[in-house]
Amino acid sequence: MKKMALSVVLAALVAFSLSAADKVVLTWWTWTLPTQEDFVVLKKGFEAKYPNIELQPSVNQMDDYKTKLKVEFSSGTGPDIMSMQPGSMIDQFKPYLLDLTAPAKATLDKLEPAIVAEAKLRSGGDAVRMAPLGASSTMFVYYNATYFKKAGITKVPSTTAELLDAAAKLKKTYPDKVPFTLGLKDSWFNGDVFGIFADQVEKGLLEKADLGTVKFTDAKFVKALGNLKGLVDKGLVDKNSVGVAVYEDSIGLLMDGKAAMHVNGGWNVANLSSTKVKNDAGKLYSDRREGRATVDDVFSAFPLPNFNGGSPVVLGGIDIGIAINKNAAKDPAKLDAALKLMDYMLAGDGQKFETGRAGAGLIPSIKGAKMNLTPFVDKESADGANAIVTATNTMMAGPRGVTNPAVFTQLGVAVQNVVNGKDIATELKAIQDVYDKQM
């Protein structure tokens, strides 16, 4: 009897270990996107389609994410799949990422060729080391269309003069509200502020400086920061902005009805969604529309006007890409599983879910796909969402950020100092010094 019981236990253990051994475990690390909530849906869908693969996701805060990757790669390990961003992140980690050109050809062929070409360029030009999940761009002015209507603003501002006029009308109608809020406390955002002002003077100017073909002390950069200073002098950008964070201060002011306009990237498009519409899970498309003072208001957006004159421009491109650890190629089963996940996320149901979720703010990379516009039922909000998509597709002046993260940090410092009245030439020289030092 004892022998029989022992045999049953042993058989069960062997069966369990065999079934566990059959499963390929894939780890996927990311920051921000996909979110924890997204992963609940994605994991369920992916594992249902591929029962022999187990997906183990991990969502991190950005700085922690970079530190964890550094530690893991230094020790020769790392996650199987990881999210990547163009610029300094992929530049730093590309030696550890698999060239997807051949192994993921079938998936990459389903994407817009221009986006795949950009992924190759951002990977160093010799290989495709991240598969683009979606595109986005910055910067846009998000505004409360209900306030605009009451203040008698009938045309969406597209020039400096029109923006100043709109701010003046809003101040008159709503003396206790902030007409225009630009959060300048965070370095990650201020680097983009520098970039947009530079590229408003000349498309691709920041990229040229990043490549070393133009110095940061060039007169065009003086003009760019002079335009920013001009907005401070005219009162549109408040000096107080330097003490205001983008999240949650500035965006909170808009969504709480304490501000009429707020500057942010196109990835916040979900905030334009109507509270009359709910998603499949019965929730609003944006958490920030839940229970706020503006719950009945209509929101919209327009590209930040070109303060140097001329047409608006945006910065951006690939917002987030998916990369495979080189080590995964050593195990054919793992590589196969990783490629299946990549296809699921870029051209399969995962893509439909992630880029179809307005909260993610991603414009899909897959051929012929469009952003899900169902949450934007009001005309103004639909116009705003379309303006974001159009700007991303047609007004791109250059990528976000620069390859040297220390230079990017210094761009943010320069923006804060210029808003606080410091000398523009001194600030630009400080950037060039960091660029030249190569610490």
Place this chain on the structure above:
Amino acid sequence: MATTRAPAGAFQVLRRKEVLWGYGFLAPILVLMGLFVVYGLYFVVKISFFKWDGVDPETMVFRGFRNYVLLFSDTNFLMAVLNAVIFLVVTVSVQMFAGLMVALLLRPKLFGHRFFKALFYIPVALSTTVIATTFAAFYEPNFGVLNSVLTSDFGKTLGVSGLAHSWLGDPSTALGAVIVANIFQWMGAQMIFYIAGLTTISDEVFEAAQIDGAGFWPTLTQVVWPSLWPTHTTVIILGMVGAIKTFDIVWLLTQGGPGNATQFPATMLYQSVAQNFQAGYGASISVVMILLCIGLSAVQISFNNRKREA
């Protein structure tokens, strides 16, 4: 009287065993310290002589003292050290004074003293994130508590409405605003140190001072203050090390900004390593921070020893 004596050598055998047991008990902590402290220190000192992005060990390039040359010619670092000194002097002085005053007020154990002791200690027990979030809302320029009070009718009556501005966004007030938040958080800890210190002064000493006609200030300056030197030393050393290591409250409130107005050695270290991928340069900041901590602590301990001997 006859006594039983242990055979020759038994005592030595016993001691050797005890010594071995002692080392046995110490072994785990020695191994852990060796791994995480000694090796960690060695590695930090080593990489401070290299140019390295902190990712691939094969890309490390030896550059001698170049990181230190860059560091000491970096005006931001010199500003960060100056900020740490200002932070140290103001924070330690105010916290010492306020902590001692509160401890003295609570010493007579009047009604409610336990409640107030707990009340003053609560911020110490709170997470720095909570403190920073509260103060960020307090200082918020548009609708924050401070500016709202200053621009209210009450503020206008007092004539202080003109003071309203971006407390964390203005380079001239950002450091002060951070210091206030830090003092609020840690004053309760100094209070506890002084409450403990005051228990070492007997009631007779206070009574004798009273009989001699000494008022509050003479008692404080001539009796209490000199008797509390060991406590002062502890409070000052902890304050010094804390000031040099200050990171969380600064990062959460200002991220070293506006510009570099609230940059500290620790925020520069984080920025260099975690954000800018400059592990070698960051390591040189670490080494200087360690040396500063050791140097300042040694000066303070020697000063305290001389006080005691005097």
